[in-house]
Amino acid sequence: MRPIPRSSRFANGGVSFWFRDMGLPERRPSLPGAADYDVCVVGAGYTGLWTAYYLKKAQPDLRVAIIEREFAGFGASGRNGGWLSAEFSGSRERYAESHGKSSMIALQRAMMETVNEVVAVADAEGVDADVVRGGMRLVATNAAQQERLTAEIEYLQEWGYWPDDIHLLAHDHEPRLSVAGAVASAYSPHAARVNPAKLVTGLARAVADLGVDLFEDTAVEEIRPRRGAARPAVVTGHGTVTADHVVCATEGFTSPLRGQRRDWIPMRSSMIVTEPIPAELWEKIGWEGREVLGDAAHSYVYAQRTADDRIAIGGRGVPHRPGPDQDGSTQPQEIAGLWRALTRMFPDVADVPVEHAWSGMLGVSRDWCPSVHMDADSGLGWAGGYAGSGVAAANLAGRTLRDLVLGRRTELTRLPWVGHKVRGWDPEPLRWAGTRVVHGLYRTADRRESKTEDKGHTSRLAGIATRIARR
Numbered sequence: 488m489r490p491i492p493r494s495s496r497f498a499n500g501g502v503s504f505w506f507r508d509m510g511l512p513e514r515r516p517s518l519p520g521a522a523d524y525d526v527c528v529v530g531a532g533y534t535g536l537w538t539a540y541y542l543k544k545a546q547p548d549l550r551v552a553i554i555e556r557e558f559a560g561f562g563a564s565g566r567n568g569g570w571l572s573a574e575f576s577g578s579r580e581r582y583a584e585s586h587g588k589s590s591m592i593a594l595q596r597a598m599m600e601t602v603n604e605v606v607a608v609a610d611a612e613g614v615d616a617d618v619v620r621g622g623m624r625l626v627a628t629n630a631a632q633q634e635r636l637t638a639e640i641e642y643l644q645e646w647g648y649w650p651d652d653i654h655l656l657a658h659d660h661e662p663r664l665s666v667a668g669a670v671a672s673a674y675s676p677h678a679a680r681v682n683p684a685k686l687v688t689g690l691a692r693a694v695a696d697l698g699v700d701l702f703e704d705t706a707v708e709e710i711r712p713r714r715g716a717a718r719p720a721v722v723t724g725h726g727t728v729t730a731d732h733v734v735c736a737t738e739g740f741t742s743p744l745r746g747q748r749r750d751w752i753p754m755r756s757s758m759i760v761t762e763p764i765p766a767e768l769w770e771k772i773g774w775e776g777r778e779v780l781g782d783a784a785h786s787y788v789y790a791q792r793t794a795d796d797r798i799a800i801g802g803r804g805v806p807h808r809p810g811p812d813q814d815g816s817t818q819p820q821e822i823a824g825l826w827r828a829l830t831r832m833f834p835d836v837a838d839v840p841v842e843h844a845w846s847g848m849l850g851v852s853r854d855w856c857p858s859v860h861m862d863a864d865s866g867l868g869w870a871g872g873y874a875g876s877g878v879a880a881a882n883l884a885g886r887t888l889r890d891l892v893l894g895r896r897t898e899l900t901r902l903p904w905v906g907h908k909v910r911g912w913d914p915e916p917l918r919w920a921g922t923r924v925v926h927g928l929y930r931t932a933d934r935r936e937s938k939t940e941d942k943g944h945t946s947r948l949a950g951i952a953t954r955i956a957r958r
């Protein structure tokens with residue numbers, strides 16, 4: 488492999504390129520001491536912020552606090568690929584099993600409306616997050632991927648996507664997006680490109696302006712359920728906050744929290760971004776529509792053309808034991824893998840230096856299904872497990888948590904991910920071994936499919952991996 492060109496400004500970590508570009512925010516004050524609220528939210532990512540936003544909008548006199556260990560957007564919400572899309576990661580069959588197929592279709596339609604909702608609220612609140620409603624483009628670069636992409640579209644059209652919502656594109660489709668070796672592509676209008684850090688920072692400002700007390704630099708050590716007359720409580724080194732309801736919105740960071748169920752394990756996703764790409768290369772590539780772009784590989788990638796004409800691309804990296812996620816740095820083999828994917832898709836970009844690499848934690852449940860919960864007895868609520876598709880889903884979860892906290896029975900609280908029961912993860916080291924095996928099998932399947940060793944069909948290895956992962 489030729490050496491990866493690195494920018495003189497190259498950085499690895501530093502939370503994310505998005506934050507480095509706009510500057511890390513000045514931290515808000517930490518919790519001054521013991522306090523009492525109607526609702527206390529733990530974690531200031533999209534889930535926590537949207538929950539607080541909609542609660543305060545619905546009931547302005549509600550006393551709402553958010554307790555954040557670092558600063559708003561420090562987690563996945565300030566590091567992601569900026570796909571605001573209607574993609575939903577859970578198994579449709581599992582939700583349909585408990586609630587019926589029409590209920591799952593309602594959830595998918597709600598995800599589509601959520602893309603509009605986020606764009607509309609960002610607009611109304613004056614949040615400039617470089618939003619472009621360009622839709623989503625998926626490309627297949629070999630026969631097996633083409634077969635899978637076609638089957639996926641047929642499948643989605645049975646589960647709430649109508650033909651206008653996702654379809655295959657003609658080869659000469661305009662606006663052009665030239666991906667090397669593409670043999671098929673599909674399009675959905677239900678997506679927008681965003682700058683994730685601008686979105687989360689603007690949302691935090693809007694939430695604070697509404698009168699929510701947002702405390703940063705305050706680590707929550709334990710979340711206690713209601714016990715008899717003792718109200719639910721959030722324990723920090725700065726004092727304990729009691730509240731009628733506590734919402735845990737820490738997704739990929741949840742497992743170390745005392746008193747939290749271990750429904751979600753942390754998985755890492757990594758990204759790289761190039762320097763701005765010269766205009767003459769953009770003329771070759773096209774991508775005037777600024778669609779968010781993905782592929783149909785098993786170890787898939789997600790990409791966007793940024794507001795300042797770079798390419799940011801990410802993917803599930805090599806699994807390694809997640810340690811404390813301080814600065815979001817990523818490993819050399821992940822950078823190399825992403826650069827290979829980038830230059831396979833866009834060979835002309837091979838001389839454009841990579842300027843930044845970073846990673847973040849997302850939360851994955853054992854059945855890969857996201858869920859939203861509010862337990863009336865304990866007073867505790869939580870949402871997450873979005874498995875890498877959380878930018879829009881966190882907004883839908885936030886609106887749903889609003890209704891659950893306020894005791895409203897609405898069409899949102901009837902959606903099948905509300906109260907979805909999640910089986911616990913296997914103990915270590917089984918879980919670790921399983922993750923590595925699945926990762927290896929998917930990688931090998933992709934390699935075999937690209938060489939058509941599997942005669943243009945999805946590799947059997949991928950089927951084995953999916954069964955092990957129980958997705």
Ligand SMILES: Cc1cc2nc3c(=O)[nH]c(=O)nc-3n(C[C@H](O)[C@H](O)[C@H](O)COP(=O)(O)OP(=O)(O)OC[C@H]3O[C@@H](n4cnc5c(N)ncnc54)[C@H](O)[C@@H]3O)c2cc1C
Nearest residue numbers: 530532533534556562563564567568570707847876877878
């Ligand atoms: C690299 C990457 C790329 C991704 N790309 C996309 C994409 O393009 N599209 C998409 O839909 N999804 C994507 N995702 C997933 C998406 O970003 C997440 O699902 C979503 O941001 C989750 O939001 P959240 O608020 O639930 O969690 P987070 O944003 O992780 O927020 C949790 C917050 O809790 C705080 N916290 C943790 N522990 C404590 C504690 N003990 N006390 C107080 N505070 C605490 C953290 O500091 C953090 O701010 C990506 C994720 C990653 C990592």
